[in-house]
Amino acid sequence: MQKGDSGAFRHLVDTWQHMVYNTVLSIVQDIQEAEDIAQEVFIQIFQSIGSFRGDAKLSTWIYRIAVSRSLDAVRKSKSKKMLANLKSKFGLSDKEESAIHFYHPGVQAENKERSELLFRAMKKLPENQRIAFVLIKLEGLGYADTAEIMKLTIKSVEALMHRAKENLRKELTSYYYGK
Amino acid sequence: MENKIVPLNSGFSPDEEVDKILNSVQDIQRAEVPAFFYTRLEARMQKNFPGVSYGSLLTKPVFSILMLCLLLVLNITVMIRYIRSDERQIVNNTSEGVQVVAQEFNLTVSSVYNEKTIK
Numbered sequence: 041m042q043k044g045d046s047g048a049f050r051h052l053v054d055t056w057q058h059m060v061y062n063t064v065l066s067i068v069q070d071i072q073e074a075e076d077i078a079q080e081v082f083i084q085i086f087q088s089i090g091s092f093r094g095d096a097k098l099s100t101w102i103y104r105i106a107v108s109r110s111l112d113a114v115r116k117s118k119s120k121k122m123l124a125n126l127k128s129k130f131g132l133s134d135k136e137e138s139a140i141h142f143y144h145p146g147v148q149a150e151n152k153e154r155s156e157l158l159f160r161a162m163k164k165l166p167e168n169q170r171i172a173f174v175l176i177k178l179e180g181l182g183y184a185d186t187a188e189i190m191k192l193t194i195k196s197v198e199a200l201m202h203r204a205k206e207n208l209r210k211e212l213t214s215y216y217y218g219k
Numbered sequence: 220m221e222n223k224i225v226p227l228n229s230g231f232s233p234d235e236e237v238d239k240i241l242n243s244v245q246d247i248q249r250a251e252v253p254a255f256f257y258t259r260l261e262a263r264m265q266k267n268f269p270g271v272s273y274g275s276l277l278t279k280p281v282f283s284i285l286m287l288c289l290l291l292v293l294n295i296t297v298m299i300r301y302i303r304s305d306e307r308q309i310v311n312n313t314s315e316g317v318q319v320v321a322q323e324f325n326l327t328v329s330s331v332y333n334e335k336t337i338k
Contacts, residue, residue, distance in 0.1 A: 050257065053256075053257055053260065054257070057252045057256055057257070058249050058250070058251050058252060059249070061250060061251070061252040061256075062249045062250045062251075065250050066250075075252070075253060075256070075259075078252065078256070079256075079259065079260045079263055082260055083260075083263070083264060083267065086264065144244075144247065144250060145248075145250045145251075146247045146248035146249055146250045147243065147244065147247055147248075148246060148247075151243035151244070151246075154236075154239055154240045154243035155240075155243040155244055155247075157240050158240050158241065158243055158244060161240075177244055177247075178244060178247055179249075180249075205241065208241060209237055209241065212237040212240050212241070213233065213234070213237055216233035216236065216237065217233060
């Protein structure tokens with residue numbers, strides 16, 4: 041692949057496409073946007089495979105690109121929404137950004153509605169907690185792998201996960217109690 | 220997130236429900252890319268980098284024609300060089316043959332000095 045072998049690139053895409061797509065989708069929570077970002081991830085891999093020195097596992101390197109691309113997209117979409125809401129408040133636009141319900145395709149039918157609430161609450165988590173939660177709970181990675189991807193210690197990841205669960209619980213509880 | 224206020228005597232336990240929500244992704248399956256993902260990716264890459272080839276070079280007609288032309292030019296060059304070297308050899312061989320025959324039949328032109336010594 042580092043020698044520009046297109047067959048090797050195809051093999052790489054076939055191997056990692058679901059992993060990349062699932063990670064991106066769980067972070068951006070938009071099916072159309074997730075495919076675009078997943079494509080961008082592979083384009084970046086194609087362009088920068090020469091700089092991959094093999095210090096980390098290939099999967100770790102790919103996860104890092106996927107996470108960083110997804111976070112960029114989330115930041116962009118947040119600022120877009122803020123601008124749209126500001127415009128609507130000042131009467132410059134009729135449309136106000138409304139919350140779009142996201143249903144992850146991998147969730148079992150009986151958990152569909154509940155997981156929708158969870159994904160909505162996840163959006164309010166700080167970036168680091170959100171990434172740790174996605175990698176561990178939705179991608180099924182271990183703490184060691186997550187720590188490697190996030191360039192943190194295992195203890196830091198454990199702390200992030202603890203805080204993420206606490207914050208999610210607070211958010212969901214306030215949803216029911218109206219606090 | 221909009222709040223959902225629940226009546227106290229409804230028999231519904233929000234804490235229990237929150238636990239269920241937190242566990243709703245327990246058996247989640249990995250989402251799979253939509254069909255023809257690679258085809259769309261390939262098209263996007265070709266659009267973004269038109270100069271870069273992602274398929275095998277040999278399958279490109281322009282490349283095949285170029286290679287054929289190059290092969291033809293090489294063949295013609297080699298043939299021309301071969302014919303020219305053959306011609307030179309023939310010329311050399313002919314002049315050597317004439318000299319041998321001349322010596323054999325004593326047809327060489329004798330010089331003035333040779334005539335004097337005969338006398």
